[in-house]
């Protein structure tokens with residue numbers, strides 16, 4: 121994970137239909153998301169992930185009856201993690217979807233004592249101050265900080281994120297790898313050029329109504345693998361979106377042949 125190895129991170133219930141395709145390629149790590157509104161359901165998913173030798177499990181904060189402070193959130197996470205006591209555990213922070221805005225910096229304080237398998241965070245938030253504090257305060261730990269706002273990955277790298285998980289890597293992965301190489305050199309001007317391409321595509325898509333359904337449509341036309349429709353209340357992307365998104369992506373991916 122920390123060397124940007126190939127990582128797949130998904131929700132069990134969302135992706136069973138695609139598993140046959142998944143197993144056609146070699147993956148170094150499979151981190152299974154086992155979060156759910158119901159604690160027993162989440163625990164059952166954690167036990168299942170352990171039984172099938174997942175490389176890790178991840179959990180979002182429950183978002184109907186929400187934890188209101190760090191202790192409540194840790195207590196919930198601990199009850200899930202303890203069902204898979206030998207499996208590395210990741211907290212999946214995605215506050216704009218869960219509505220749980222407890223700072224990760226706070227959560228990490230003493231987390232290893234409560235959750236010995238704690239391995240890191242999937243950080244899907246634009247609050248880079250929180251991420252920076254997490255990294256700064258945990259330098260002596262080997263935590264993985266997997267950033268999840270693709271259009272801001274370069275900024276997260278600059279403050280020490282050591283991995284990434286995101287939807288655009290399914291279709292702008294090569295550009296992102298080029299960005300990582302430029303960042304490692306370091307050639308920041310070149311890295312920015314690649315980062316801006318992701319932003320350009322998303323900005324274009326957002327104006328047409330971009331979300332999970334549209335991501336599935338893009339992944340389908342890029343890979344040729346049918347991703348299936350989204351679940352209600354989401355509805356499938358329109359033909360108009362698909363035609364325009366395809367043209368835009370082609371103009372971004374192919375102009376210089378790389």
Ligand SMILES: CC(=O)N[C@@H]([C@@H](O)[C@H](O)[C@H](O)CO)[C@@H](O)CC(=O)C(=O)O
Nearest residue numbers: 129244268269270271285286287288322
């Ligand atoms: C809300 C959402 O879908 N966020 C994505 C991003 O990759 C996002 O699509 C991208 O940054 C565009 O905004 C990831 O953080 C989440 C994700 O890939 C996942 O949960 O599988």
